[in-house]
Amino acid sequence: MGHLTADPEALLKRVRRIAGQVAAIERSIESRAECGAILHLVAAARGAMSGLLDEIVEAHIHEHLAKPGLSDDDRAKAAQEVIQAFRRYSK
Amino acid sequence: MGHLTADPEALLKRVRRIAGQVAAIERSIESRAECGAILHLVAAARGAMSGLLDEIVEAHIHEHLAKPGLSDDDRAKAAQEVIQAFRRYSK
Amino acid sequence: MGHLTADPEALLKRVRRIAGQVAAIERSIESRAECGAILHLVAAARGAMSGLLDEIVEAHIHEHLAKPGLSDDDRAKAAQEVIQAFRRYSK
Amino acid sequence: MGHLTADPEALLKRVRRIAGQVAAIERSIESRAECGAILHLVAAARGAMSGLLDEIVEAHIHEHLAKPGLSDDDRAKAAQEVIQAFRRYSK
Secondary structure, eight states, X not given: OOGGGTSHHHHHHHXXXXXXXXXXXXXXXXXXXXXXXXXXXXXXXXXXXXXXXXXXXXXXXXXXXXXXXOOHHHHHHHHHHHXXXXXXXXX | OOGGGTSHHHHHHHHHHHHHHXXXXXXXXXXXXXXXXXHHHXXXXXXXXXXXXXXXXXXXXXXXXXXXXXXXXXXXXXXXXXXXXXXXXXO | OOGGGTSXXXXXXXXXXXXXXXXXXXXXXXXXXXXXXXXXXHHHXXXXXXXXXXXXXXXHHIIIIISTTOOHHHHHHHHHHHHHHHHHHTO | OOGGGTSHHHHHHHHHHHHXXXXXXXXXXXXXXXXXXXXXXXXXXXXXXXXXXXXHHHHHHIIIIISTTXXXXXXXXXXXXXXXXXXXXXX
């Protein structure tokens, strides 16, 4: 089990909040809300998703790359995972 | 009714796909999946959200800022909405 | 002459500061500085460049898209320019 | 001496190209170029700076975080440097 799921409650709460934001976007489109309002909801949900990704990448660097005692293979794998997340970020 | 909700089906499909990605993140945390897998899911969902925001901002610029015949107030309001989405983007 | 160059001094000062940051990166590589120091300089210069782009895009939206009295062609051209800058931003 | 400066020529070439882009922005403002042209130059320079930062962060992760044989202190320091660059990225 990884560090992310050692204490999943806080992370789950955050993910469920984002799920709520996405559901709000869906309702706003179904109810033919004003474009400016929909734009604002999407920008806010994207910001929340970026914040979640920030937190997960940082935890991943600490737990699976920098932490003493990891195997060289563990570190190489985690390096690839962080770099891929980072590349998506700059896309 | 705005341009976004003139033909909402395509947009709704895209938002529901993102809702599915967020639900998959939730399940992966609940089932104590491997951190690398969770990181990948979150990076992908954020990428999808960014793509959605791109599309909505572009449509908003065309429909509520550049389109002939809009009132000065409409344009001023849309300018503020686009700039706020843009600022969130660079945060 | 556009709005950007109506009062170019402030903008020039900002661009010259970024030029100074880029020159500092060059010197740090030539003098075989420590990688962490070079990484920090590049991240800072990129942040300054993002800030400059933010400011220029916002001014462009106000002056060439939302401002009363512009021609439809002017607005269409400016819309394209802002969207292209925005797309690069999300790359 | 770090990995970045083990073979500095390629990196220097890239930084000097960015310096040239920044100088071109300066000239375009001084010569009262059209706003759309200035916007394009700045967006392109920012894109080049982002690409440089991508490359340096990736190399830093490989060389100072994941590489076998590093000390725990080296890894902890590099973790902090990558996270700070990453945070600036999402700002």
